[in-house]
Amino acid sequence: MASKLWEKNVQVDHDVERYTVGRDREMDLYLAPYDVLGSMAHITMLQSIGLLTAEELDTLTAELRNIYDEIEHGRFTIEEGVEDVHSQVELMLTRRLGDMGKKIHSGRSRNDQVLVDLRLFIRSKIEEVVVAMTRLFKTLQAQSERYSQVLMPGYTHLQVAMPSSFGLWFGAYAESLADDLTVMRAAYDIANRNPLGSAAGYGSSFPLDREMTTRLLGFASPDYNVVYAQMGRGKTERIVAQAIAGVAATISKLAFDACLFNSQNFGFLRLADKFTTGSSIMPHKKNPDVFELTRAKCNRLQALPGEITLITNNLPSGYFRDLQLIKESFLPAFDEIIDILAMVDAMIGQITVNENILDDNRYDLMFSVEEVNRLTQGGMPFRDAYKKVGLDIEAGRFRPVKQVAHTHIGSIGNLCNREIETLYRRELDRFDFDTYHNAFDKLLGRKQ
Ligand code: ARG
Secondary structure, eight states: OOOOTTOOSSOOOHHHHHHHHTTHHHHHHHHHHHHHHHHHHHHHHHHHTTSSOHHHHHHHHHHHHHHHHHHHTTOOOOOTTOOSHHHHHHHHHHHHHGGGGGGGGTTOOHHHHHHHHHHHHHHHHHHHHHHHHHHHHHHHHHHHHHTTTOEEEEEETTEEEEEEEHHHHHHHHHHHHHHHHHHHHHHHHHHSEEOTTOTTTTOOSSOOOHHHHHHHTTOSEEOOSHHHHHHHHHHHHHHHHHHHHHHHHHHHHHHHHHHHHHSTTTOOEEOOGGGOBOOSSOTTOOBOHHHHHHHHHHHHHTTHHHHHHHHHTTOOSSOOGGGGGHHHHHHHHHHHHHHHHHHHHHHHHTOEEOTTGGGSGGGGGGGHHHHHHHHHHTTOOHHHHHHHHHHHHHTTOOOOOOOOOOOSTTBTTBOOHHHHHHHHHHHHHHOOHHHHHHHHHHHTTSOO
16 A cells, blocks of 8 residues: 555554545546646745745646646546545656655645645636536527517416517526526636635745735635635535536526427427437337436536535534545536536527417417507506406407517517627626636746
């Protein structure tokens, strides 16, 4: 068994090691590139305060860049017997560079190392989520415009209620994503702060230049208070998970609508064949399995903030190993929501809608309010008009005029898709991904 960073005299029991390391070797692979970037910033700072020589910094930086390349090319593993990514990187440096490799951990703890890794990971993954959200947003808006004239019934209590349209239906989900983006940006801002330098959670007697690592890693600011920086473990993940859950809630509602409206009893829309699956017994079936799985995956993602809340619930301040477990469900959640967004984008783009839904007279009554309003506009008091139309319906005399003239903001005739786009774009423009891209490029020597 390879020794641990912290191992002194007593050998670690095999079962205890298995139990405590858990799935960290697998989970930490998500963090590996960020662990290296964090170390690059840390050693650059160590040199500036005299804890490394300029030559040592050059040698260590070159080797960390090699390790980064190995990670990028899938040639990096966390070896059997090595606890985590932090130990693996340090082990590789000491194997290759000898004692110099052991110097990089001055003024640092794995506690602030994993914190900074998570923040860097979260930033990059949120960027990917935002790209996927934006694609879907655009597709929903395009479909809303394309089918702006196609009417459909609107429901309350699953009872036919009032005229709606596909313009409204698609457009509603686009606007929902705009709000989800606001929450995502707030989560990004909270993650975009530098915990490095908090060390084990109480700082260090070295004169660490935390402004410098903040700049080198492209963070908006440090997490100032070192105790608070440590409290950010779990809290940041929970807030980001809530932002992901918000997107998931939007998509899960959309998925249920799509399944319902695709059923023969509604027949409002048709999913492209390639997004349906057959039955092993019923030859006619084209089941909406892709949307069903989407719904379940989205519902599972909505459990994530609750899971994190319970793992962290009632923990006092300071680091605890409990926090490690959050990685198992949190880290894979980003790829899950990105996958979902891409699949839904493809399905929505290829959906076809039934343009003749209202020919079916079972929807006639949804025009009752239109008729009441017409009479009201002709001078009849609303309550009298309501009563007259009600009696006509009871007596089987109601004949709908299947036309709508809704003009106010956000209605069938005035979707305000432009305004919704402005809302979305304003939020999108507030993300500043360039700052961290430039910082990473500099650390990696890919830009001056
Ligand atoms: N694997 C650990 C985690 O994810 C790394 C930090 C270990 N720190 C410690 N004090 N045991 O939290």
